Amino acid sequence: MEYILKNGIVYDPANNINGEKKDVMFKDGKIVDNVSSDAKVLDVTDKIVMPAGVDPHAHVAGPKLVVGRLYRPEDSRKGVTAKTNVVRSETGFSIPNCAATGYRYSRLGYGTVCEAAMPPLEAKHTHEEILAIPNIDIPPLPLFGNNWFVLQLAKDGRIDELAAFISLWLKISKGYGVKIVNPCGSEAWGWGMNVHGYDDSAPHWDVTSREVVMALAKANEQLGLPHSIHIHPNDLGHPGNFPTTIETLDSVKDIQKNNPIRDQVMHCTHIQFHSYGGTSWRDAESGAEDVAKYINQNKHVTCDVGQVTLDETTTMTADAPMEYDLFKLSGLKWANKDIECETAAGIIPVIYSGKSPVNSLQWAIGLELFLMIDNPWQVALTTDHPNAGPFIRYPRIISWLMSNERRMEMIENKEVHNWVERRTALATIDREYDWNDIAVISRAGPARIHGFEDRGALTAGMNADIAVYDINPNDFDPSKNAAGVEKAFGNALYTIKDGQVMVKDGEVVSVKPSGTIWTNVVGYEDKEQKILDEIMPFFNKYYTVKFENYKVHDHYLHNPIEVKVQAGK
């Protein structure tokens, strides 16, 4: 089937197309340069056309999500809709059911969402949920930062073997890249402890967070994986944590990147939670300026923000000790899940409110980071869904970024606490994003950060993943009309995925099964076998499942999108 999207105003930053009126053509699911005269015409005259959105970091599938849904029926009771001839029932606000996750991303014009934390032991669960999510492609990132084999190999400085282990574990868990969460800290949580700072080590293992991160970064580049290491640094959410963040970013600057698409060797996720100054919540203040300054001066790092949206939400992270800290602060119901030999996780509801000084501070720090980081290719749009807010709030964040007037209105109307003025510089920044910047932070940038070759741009040969928004950019001032921006970006005029029209006029009109993006490293088979032989006795002794039953086999991938990587190339 051939299509032509006619007369749209195209923003395709990867191809330096910035608001040009042109046609976008696609055939059999791919973008093409020409179509025949039989092509079906979709008239999008003077509407914004962009590549479909790419979410670089969200929690959408896996065991944490299920604990959240299972223990928060009050959340599932929000946003309930009946099934129709096209779609199944939707439930949930901060932790939607699988079907709703897919539909809601489609309505925002998104096509790809990275599931940011997959414990390998329960990878089959993550993959089962991916199968249940429609309409989007999902690369899951397995957790490596507290894995016992990784701790041991990093301690011994055996980078070769670590690379082989990563290569093998990506195959076993059908994962896409290397995720690190509070390195050594989640292992310390095995004893109810945490690590403090980058040079602290987990009890028993005698290896520091710095050593683990650097070893993983080296191994990642040795393999030449499409994505860099994806790190949630130590000390999340603690006042005065920004020096730890900068130390973490700085530690890998001498490591050579080994991938032609991405620019970074480290992607720091939800950096908002890692940019706090002060010493306690009494004197907490923004540390955004220092973090932004570091990023502006260093090309080897990228980040996503984790913008607080001021909603009631459910936080969930493999940073389990931090969740227990939150429990001690709020007393809300606390869930925890320790995963043997690998990681831990914690979950707790959070009510972010503009009336709260701390939440308002967090809100402002997120926006400061967006506005203080000069190069939009280095910063991506996320809420760390559902941690700082649900992903359905992306359009609202876009409206904040595009309208200084709206931001000032929020400050002046006391929609946020006056800590925003007293403890951050947000009120002094009048930068506003333009459409092209938005296209970078929500699609082109994240696609490059993840090293995708087949999405994030409207280049011929790429997947026909396209979003059209009902705004004429020549006749619309986003600075004066924040509500209009939010509405348009929340209800795509068209969302096209692999050439199929999924959404029309904000309604889901068709569904398709999701794809699972995973990385298959080739050329390391012998090394993989060697490390496997070495660790197998340990595995058999200390895991509680058999290795045969540990692996994720093809049964759990109905639509695999395999990314082949020639190791080291």
Added chain:
Amino acid sequence: MAYEEPITDYDHIVENCTCAFCGCNCDDLEFLVKDNHIVGVRHACRLGASKVMEDMDQRLMVPMIRGEDGELEEVDWDTALNKAAELIAGAVRPVFYGWSETSIETMKEGIALGEEVGAVLDNQATICHGPSLQAVQNAGYPVLTLGEAKNRADMIVYTGSNAMNSHPRHMARYSTFPRGYFRQRGRFDRTVVTMDPKYSDTAKMSDIWVGFEQNGDYEFYNAIRAVLKGKELKQDVISGIPKEDVYELVEAMKNTQFGVVFFGLGLTHTLSKQRNIDIAINMVQDLNKFTKWVLMPMRGHFNVNGFNIFMSYEMGFPFGVDFARGYPRYMMGETNTIDLLTRKECDVFMVIAADPGAHFPSGANKHLAEIPVIQIDIHWGPSTEIADVVLPGSFVGVEVGGTSYRMDGVPIFMKKAIDKPETCRDDEWIVRELKERVAKIKQAQVASK
């Protein structure tokens, strides 16, 4: 017990099979196969082994329909499936109950059928750990995977659970006896406590038995919490336990490095029901201010947790999900099987991989006897006696592969070892067939209007 000769007469061994009995989902079983029958099972406990080996005992082999004379009569598959589909398509308030002894793959077909006809989907949690899940929704859920207990725990508490009888390998494989990474001496590195009014087999294996009074659970845990918070106990004896013992126990719990509370239905179903679990969860949360503690419900069926997980990711609610209004609803006491049956709301009941005839209160069963019941199962049971259509399924983890979730949420693919009897069908196939046949009937109804 008499000495049994090792089994040597078999054709081949299938390794790393998963036990389809309790929530331990032991995945290290070896099946000895001869002529497509399992003649021996290695590593499994008695419960698991006998279920696997005696799989042909009282096996439902052919589809049956209850005739005019009230007797079940053998029919072909088409007839049985059509009859069941007709019943479901014509139902106003269908309930699909069970699912805990079949695969996630089957549940997928089941939820599609349930959404289509507006059914209630519910599982055994409704009569077992349902109150635990209510408590989890009240208080939180600090849990672990079982390997954490094995590798780290130096204090294991069983409360309201007689694991030695109900989950015979639980202590051996996960909690008490195995040598863990940080517990190299296994049993000798751990303190095992049983808190139970009964001096159970598990209590006999323990270092400490706390035999509080029946229905004294809430008061007892309340006392522990009070002591944890630095309060003095005013009574000398709490729930039958001298206060000195409570102080001593709290001291021991505070001074462990990693403690786990495994709780069973003995805690969930005594007088205070979910409040018992509430306070146990709160106790664990309090203990974390001193050292590391977690807890875990001792789930019974091998996939009872799987259904709760499955329904949560599909629809946001763990069990008792009602699609009657076209969207999912979950309301304890309203959309659960027992309530629907005792209120005589349900008009067609499908039971899959469960035995309500044996487990439901008599009021619920009385209504079941009055309405059409469709049974999908592998063995004859009391439910067969009240069934109007019987569809013989196959044995997940033995005759057919499928996904299950262990009590701690670890997913396992249970592989197939032998072929199913020729006249039986896979559960997944049966439910899919029902779904397709019901859809056809519904389409015809729409067309005729």
